Amino acid sequence: MTTIGVGTVKGAFLLRSDDRSEWALEGPHFKGWSVTTFGRAPSGEHLLATGSNWFGAAIQRSRDLDTWEQVVAGPAWPQGGDRKLNNIWAIARVGDVLFAAVDEAGLFRSEDAGTSWQPVDGFNEHPTRPGWRPGFGGLAAHRFLSDPEDPHRMWLAVSAVGVFRSEDGGETWALRNDGVDKTAPSDDYDEIGYCVHCIVADPEDADTIWRQDHSGVYRTRDGGDRWERIEQGLPARFGFPMVRDDASGALFVVPLESDEHRMPVDGAFRVYRSTDRGDSWHVSGAGQPEDRFYAEVLRDAAATDGDGGVYLGSTAGTVHLTTDGGDHWATLPDVLPRILSVAVLES
Amino acid sequence: MPSVMVRIPSLLAEVGDGRKAIPVEAGTVGGALEALFGVLPQLRVHVFDETGGVRPHVSVFHEGRAARDREHLDAPLSDGSVVTILQAVSGGSATGAHRRRSTDAA
Numbered sequence: 001m002t003t004i005g006v007g008t009v010k011g012a013f014l015l016r017s018d019d020r021s022e023w024a025l026e027g028p029h030f031k032g033w034s035v036t037t038f039g040r041a042p043s044g045e046h047l048l049a050t051g052s053n054w055f056g057a058a059i060q061r062s063r064d065l066d067t068w069e070q071v072v073a074g075p076a077w078p079q080g081g082d083r084k085l086n087n088i089w090a091i092a093r094v095g096d097v098l099f100a101a102v103d104e105a106g107l108f109r110s111e112d113a114g115t116s117w118q119p120v121d122g123f124n125e126h127p128t129r130p131g132w133r134p135g136f137g138g139l140a141a142h143r144f145l146s147d148p149e150d151p152h153r154m155w156l157a158v159s160a161v162g163v164f165r166s167e168d169g170g171e172t173w174a175l176r177n178d179g180v181d182k183t184a185p186s187d188d189y190d191e192i193g194y195c196v197h198c199i200v201a202d203p204e205d206a207d208t209i210w211r212q213d214h215s216g217v218y219r220t221r222d223g224g225d226r227w228e229r230i231e232q233g234l235p236a237r238f239g240f241p242m243v244r245d246d247a248s249g250a251l252f253v254v255p256l257e258s259d260e261h262r263m264p265v266d267g268a269f270r271v272y273r274s275t276d277r278g279d280s281w282h283v284s285g286a287g288q289p290e291d292r293f294y295a296e297v298l299r300d301a302a303a304t305d306g307d308g309g310v311y312l313g314s315t316a317g318t319v320h321l322t323t324d325g326g327d328h329w330a331t332l333p334d335v336l337p338r339i340l341s342v343a344v345l346e347s
Numbered sequence: 348m349p350s351v352m353v354r355i356p357s358l359l360a361e362v363g364d365g366r367k368a369i370p371v372e373a374g375t376v377g378g379a380l381e382a383l384f385g386v387l388p389q390l391r392v393h394v395f396d397e398t399g400g401v402r403p404h405v406s407v408f409h410e411g412r413a414a415r416d417r418e419h420l421d422a423p424l425s426d427g428s429v430v431t432i433l434q435a436v437s438g439g440s441a442t443g444a445h446r447r448r449s450t451d452a453a
Contacts, residue, residue: 033358033362072389076397080398
């Protein structure tokens with residue numbers, strides 16, 4: 001059974017399939033809530049984050065993806081301060097520890113499977129924080145990576161600030177963005193001002209990270225010390241999501257026409273694939289929408305299942321998928337609300 | 348202590364226990380909210396924000412008056428009183444525009 005979680009602005013939907021060909025739609029869970037990300041606790045419990053313009057953000061958990069309970073002592077900024085918890089954009093696991101990356105930019109950790117959360121002060125009180133400014137999508141910490149070989153090494157992406165790296169389990173963090181063009185320069189802090197949209201790790205080499213940035217597509221081979229552009233074959237540099245199919249090693253991006261327009265180039269929704277670790281890009285396979293398509297795929301609305309499955313959700317509520325590493329694509333018939341997040345929950 | 352009813356909107360019922368009306372015993376509007384959080388502690392963060400006050404786009408009504416400040420939260424209740432939590436119309440537009448952007452990717 002493969003289960004895909006689709007988080008929308010109006011709740012979470014589940015797509016279930018025994019053969020990844022026929023899909024059954026369940027939901028919505030948390031009807032009316034934005035569902036911004038999914039995660040898994042060391043205990044095996046499923047986690048997801050809900051958000052609302054009215055009622056704020058929280059983490060929900062479930063053993064069976066059917067009955068959910070909210071975590072009462074979730075990530076929270078101190079009472080009386082000036083920081084707001086607007087959304088929870090990532091829930092990641094490093095060993096027995098969970099990390100939650102949030103907007104307004106912050107990092108929290110849980111050592112009890114998500115029951116209680118503590119701030120990661122080394123990041124949250126970073127010396128450059130006074131210079132952090134929100135991008136169009138807010139001041140969001142949104143992507144968290146860790147080194148499978150060394151759990152003390154981790155990376156955190158923050159828009160519109162940059163990529164941070166920690167070598168000591170999160171005690172201290174350093175910005176690592178050399179080679180990336182700035183899009184939001186700071187007058188006061190030279191090392192910030194990078195609007196990173198997404199980062200993806202090579203599971204076999206933690207020092208190789210690919211990056212869809214506001215300013216283009218990049219790769220580092222030294223853990224972020226130096227980044228290089230990798231845009232050969234792309235029709236546009238701009239975009240949000242980036243994922244890697246671990247079965248084939250292929251990378252996927254969805255280019256958009258400039259940061260001003262943010263639409264598929266010429267109204268043609270096209271997923272681009274790289275089969276040479278980012279050196280070059282080509283339109284991925286057959287079966288992508290033929291009619292004009294002006295919606296986009298947001299940062300968290302892409303996921304892979306490790307077996308050739310790539311799942312994308314659009315702002316038009318459509319779900320696009322391939323199960324053969326991008327050779328053939330299909331669009332599911334159901335149209336959901338605007339999709340914010342996609343995750344493989346069971347495979 | 349007066350027996351009162353706290354009515355909550357569908358979104359809060361969704362993360363509560365499904366009920367949209369929760370009976371509690373409380374002497375004031377603020378006391379009714381605290382009693383509600385005693386039954387459903389997960390709702391506190393959805394009604395109050397980091398300032399300790401009612402969220403900007405949440406309304407707490409009692410007898411037709413919005414209880415936002417301390418004076419109104421101290422308003423006395425009597426048997427049969429109803430305290431209603433609503434999502435304000437403002438949350439989806441105007442000042443909500445900034446917050447709406449925060450659910451878009453960067």
